[in-house]
Amino acid sequence: MTDNSLSQAEYDAITDAAAHWCMRLHAEDCTAQERLAFEQWLDAHPLHAFEYEAMQEIWDVAGDLPRPEPVVVPKVAIKPRTPWRTFGMAAAVCALALPLAAYSGWNLGWLPNAYQHFEATNNVRQVTLDDGSKVELNLGSELVYSNYKDHRQVTLKKGEAFFSVSHDSRHPFVVKAAEGKIRVTGTQFNVWMYEDQVKVNLIEGSVLVSSNDDLPGDGLRLGPSMQASYRHGDHIPRISQTYDNDNSLAWLNGKLVLDDLALNDALPLINRYLETPLMVADHSTGAIRIGGIYNIKELNTLVATLPKVLPVYLTRNKAGNPVLNSIPQQPPKS
Structure with a gap:
């Protein structure tokens, strides 16, 4: 996202501000007043949210990097390549909180290129x-x-x-x-x-x-x-x-293959594709077995069809999740 109505200096100022807010919001001493000021800054221009999201991604990636003691390094003018423009400044200010030039961070193994x-x-x-x-x-x-x-x-x-x-x-x-x-x-x-x-x-x-x-x-x-x-x-x-009949890579062909699995084992494979996870009511329901080949783009429709192919019925819990319940078996007639 870019805004041609902004000058380069204004754009750079937004990038600097996003890096500043990324550092402050992750700091233990960040105050409620600062968080309110951040929300006001975020709402002031559509580009603010875009730049802050980029900073947040870089912060997440750099989370496991070493945090050396602060040092003073002369700033070096470099012409970054995409996506270095935003990343170089963000990494220097946000990820390490140091005025490091991008190439210095790369040479030290702290920053990606x-x-x-x-x-x-x-x-x-x-x-x-x-x-x-x-x-x-x-x-x-x-x-x-x-x-x-x-x-x-x-x-x-x-x-x-x-x-x-x-x-x-x-x-x-x-x-x-x-x-x-x-x-x-x-x-x-x-x-x-x-x-x-x-x-x-x-x-x-x-x-x-x-x-x-x-x-x-x-x-x-x-x-x-x-x-x-x-x-x-x-x-x-x-x-x-793994064996020749392993179906773990069936998704590459758009399929999910359930090979006679207990529902407890099948649900993580199914829920990966559902907006609202499917659950089982108890251990006996989780032990019911399911098989079949399903289109991964149509798994949302599977939930409603399960009562037609398995001895279960559907309810919903307080959180709104669909829950499978086993149908009690009728005792045999004497």
């Missing part, structure tokens, strides 16, 4: 990252790519993605998903995420999977036809073998 943000809403989307890697995004998926001096990093914010990573042994490729990460140099693999659950399927090459980014080491190694899964609180991922 490329930043990309991708979303897929109603269609599967194929994108090419700045390093040449290919990624297919499933419906309702979002990721951010950043290229650092010593590694390439993707943060999968939600959904599912299939990666074909360009090989570079000196420049590892790291995918962050929930609390864990997947580290590779060049390979093909799939990452599925729903809430705090993550599953990684390796197709080609090898990857290292850890369930908690704060734990030491690079994680457990997967070979082809292996998968790892983890969720919040797992110390190490669970490793298993």
Whole structure:
């Protein structure tokens, strides 16, 4: 978004202000008066919200970067390339809160020299990252790519993605998903995420999977036809073998395949595509099994049809979620 009615100086002032507000709103001593002033600034011009959103994305990406002691570095005039214009200033002022020139942050390994943000809403989307890697995004998926001096990093914010990573042994490729990460140099693999659950399927090459980014080491190694899964609180991922009939990648053809799964296991796969998650009333309902092949674009219609194919009926809880309830079985007549 741009506004041709603004001068370069006015545009730069908005960018500086957005960086300032990004820092203050993340500060522990931010006051209620400051938050009110921020809301007033945000409403003053449509470009304010656009610039602040860009700052917030950069803050999220830089959240795990080191925070060195403040230093004074002479400012250097550089001509940035898109999207460096906004990012260079934001990273220097917002992400590190230091007057670093963009190239200094890159050389020190604190700041990326490329930043990309991708979303897929109603269609599967194929994108090419700045390093040449290919990624297919499933419906309702979002990721951010950043290229650092010593590694390439993707943060999968939600959904599912299939990666074909360009090989570079000196420049590892790291995918962050929930609390864990997947580290590779060049390979093909799939990452599925729903809430705090993550599953990684390796197709080609090898990857290292850890369930908690704060734990030491690079994680457990997967070979082809292996998968790892983890969720919040797992110390190490669970490793298993995949087989020829594995349907984890059916989404690449627009399908969700449920192979005689208990509803407790099937719902995370289904709910990934629903605006309002489907729930089960109790353990006995969750044990009911479901199978079939479904179009991922039509899963919203599945909820209403389940009572026609399973021994269940639908209610809604106080939060408005549809809830599946098992139909009590009639005792046999004597």
